Amino acid sequence: MASREWTGSSHWGAFRVSKDGTGGLTVTPRPGDPDPAPLLGNIASAQRHRARVARPAIRRRSAGRGYDSYEEVPWDDALDLVAAALRRTRERHGDNAIFGGSYGWASAGRFHHAQSQLHRFLALGGGFTRSRNTYSFGASEVVLPHIVGKRGAARVLWQGTDWPVIAAHTDLIVAFGGLRRDTTRVTPGGRATHTVARELASAKARVVSVSPLRDDSSDAEWWPIRPGTDVALMFALAHELAGQVDLDFLRRFTVGGDRFLASVRDCTPAWASEICGVPAQAIADLARRMAAGRTFITVSWSLQRAVNGEQPLWAGIALAAVLGQIGLPGGGFGHGYGSTGNTGGGRLPYGLPTFPQAQNPVTDFIPVAKIADLLLHPGETFEYDGGTHTYPDTKLVYWAGGNPFHHHQDLTRLRRAFQRPETVIVHEPFWTATARHADIVLPVTTTLERDDLGIGHGDTHLIAMQAADAPYESARDEYDIFAALADRLGYAEQFTQGRTSEQWLRHLYERWRAEPKKPFDEFWADGELEAPGRRDDTVLFADFRAGAPLDTPSGLIELFSSTVAAFNYEECPGYPAYAAAPLTPYEITLICNQPGSRLHSQLDMGDFSQAAKRSGREPVRMNPADAAARNIADGDVVRLHNEQGSVLAGAVLSDDCAPGVAQLSTGAWWDSSAPSVATCVHGNPNALTRDIGTSRLAQGCTGQVTWVDIDRFDGPVPPVRAYDPPIGS
Ligand SMILES: Nc1nc2c(c(=O)[nH]1)N[C@H]1C(S)=C(S)[C@@H](COP(=O)(O)OP(=O)(O)OC[C@H]3O[C@@H](n4cnc5c(=O)[nH]c(N)nc54)[C@H](O)[C@@H]3O)O[C@H]1N2
Ligand SMILES: Nc1nc2c(c(=O)[nH]1)N[C@H]1C(S)=C(S)[C@@H](COP(=O)(O)OP(=O)(O)OC[C@H]3O[C@@H](n4cnc5c(=O)[nH]c(N)nc54)[C@H](O)[C@@H]3O)O[C@H]1N2
């Protein structure tokens, strides 16, 4: 390798870093990656941005969390304060008064993974209240085990039929939620080789993209659908197919198949057309095409990130069961194709080299998207997956590696909730909105400033993530922070097991079950290791079709689950059900999907993300007809509003947006610096989303969609202050 070049990795792919004479960094894609993510363009420009946290900082208690400025303090003082707060909270209120869920994507890198570091530290110190499930597919994680069993659910979510199998065998892909190329370039933990676009291009399959946005797929037939109505379309397709296909699979391999057929008896294409906006004839034609060849039905994760989000997945599986191709190469169903790069992206016959965790002695938990309810309603109960649980009384919140003031819904409510605890501690490389709600902010290194191991699920290579830059100002590695805190609290030896970071990296590498592999020093010098034994020939549930039972109560696919039915949830009754979208007084359905210009809120100040902004705000795309009706021109600053709040954004007019639909992606840093103008003057859609769960079954995140009115904004436009550190008097 050339001198002054380092290898690195991110959730959006592996890269190389080089340095010029003045220390300026250049980040280029890993050679050999056929489809690198343009998101790499955010890394170098963010690395020494003014939004970095330079030194430990303490909130000046005055107006409240989210409003106050900060004072910088020496590391030892900050660590003493954190240790004292932890000790005090455990002694006075018990271990479950510490909330350490700390949801978020942090950075790639298996050792310096913020949540793994924090959870190990808190578990060894006595435990913490944790969170369950993800914002990504919280509804699926709970409902899928009832449909295909726990092991089956893990396979649907983490394995699935591989792309090369689809490319070779599938005639027709029906993609509910599309197959976004932007999103498939992202994989938790990273991916050295992005191949989805290439595999899709080489496939013989036609793609029908059922989605409110045309560019959710390229080279596809676009079927604009009213958001939230896919279940009606699926029911009508099942209704049509029932008369055309052999129902043998449905009868032999499912429970509730006949019940399902009866439930869609009146779901004609004409009925569905009224609801979802797709012409009735097109629905009937599509059913015929699905029956004529090998058809793969995929439901993107976005569909379940909405009220009653359990239903589109359950209905999609029912539709695939009627068609009867589950377990055949390139047939059946999938979940999350187009959502990340690891769905259908191969598998490794061993686990990943992760930082070992400790047993958490506390059993209290929340479904992850119940964070505001946890803080606002201590002692109250909530329902979840058939059980009733109690929110503990949270006195201390510890967050490392996530940005709830990006990711959670109804940020105004979340800010209110964050006033309640006694102490909030946040580790961050950047002054995010979450850091601005902490009492103690500790500056941490970025991946460019520490050595680590990078690999994602099903990945092709283990990447040596090599420190290419010195730590920014006084930033420290999370491992060193927790080792210092554990030392103050008397359990340093348990936390570190006597190893330095470098010794841990070698230890994780050597213990890693991938074989054969070269010696660590050789791997480090080469910068990567090809993952041995990787396979990409999975056909989901081929074994089930051949006779191996699922781990459901019946051993079959449960299109009727007596377990779920017994929970007596009206909104999730034990079988796929269509529910009309909630009534709303607002005219526009706002899709709050993943940003194409960054990963969530990460590196929003980076060059690539900034280039996508419009009039200095996050772009909101809308149909030209909807814009004309509101006197809005391309590039205008607009104000989106509803009962949750209001947001300024820059209008982009596009026919790629179905009429009645607008799109404002997540991740613009929340800027509440001009509250008389808007809840967020920069364009964070979570100022507008509703903080309610998918259903009592899963209580999953419903942030994908909300309803708003949009007006042109003619007042003086306030500056965006989101990246200015709140340091000073
Ligand atoms: N409206 C709406 N909201 C959504 C969604 C939606 O579709 N619509 N999607 C949801 C989904 S699927 C998800 S997964 C969530 C994502 O929500 P998050 O995962 O919370 O979002 P990120 O912006 O990735 O936040 C990660 C944070 O970790 C910080 N970080 C990076 N590396 C490190 C490190 O080494 N240590 C520490 N301490 N911090 C680090 C970054 O600076 C960043 O602030 O958002 C959810 N929110
Ligand atoms: N570039 C980039 N890639 C990412 C991420 C990122 O932040 N940036 N985040 C990653 C993460 S954490 C996750 S969980 C995945 C999420 O993966 P997804 O949830 O699949 O991604 P989204 O972009 O939220 O949604 C995909 C599309 O679904 C469509 N859609 C929304 N509602 C409906 C509906 O009711 N019906 C139909 N038919 N379509 C609908 C929208 O048009 C939207 O563009 O993405 C991952 N990939």
Ligand SMILES: [Mo]
């Ligand atoms: Mo996610």
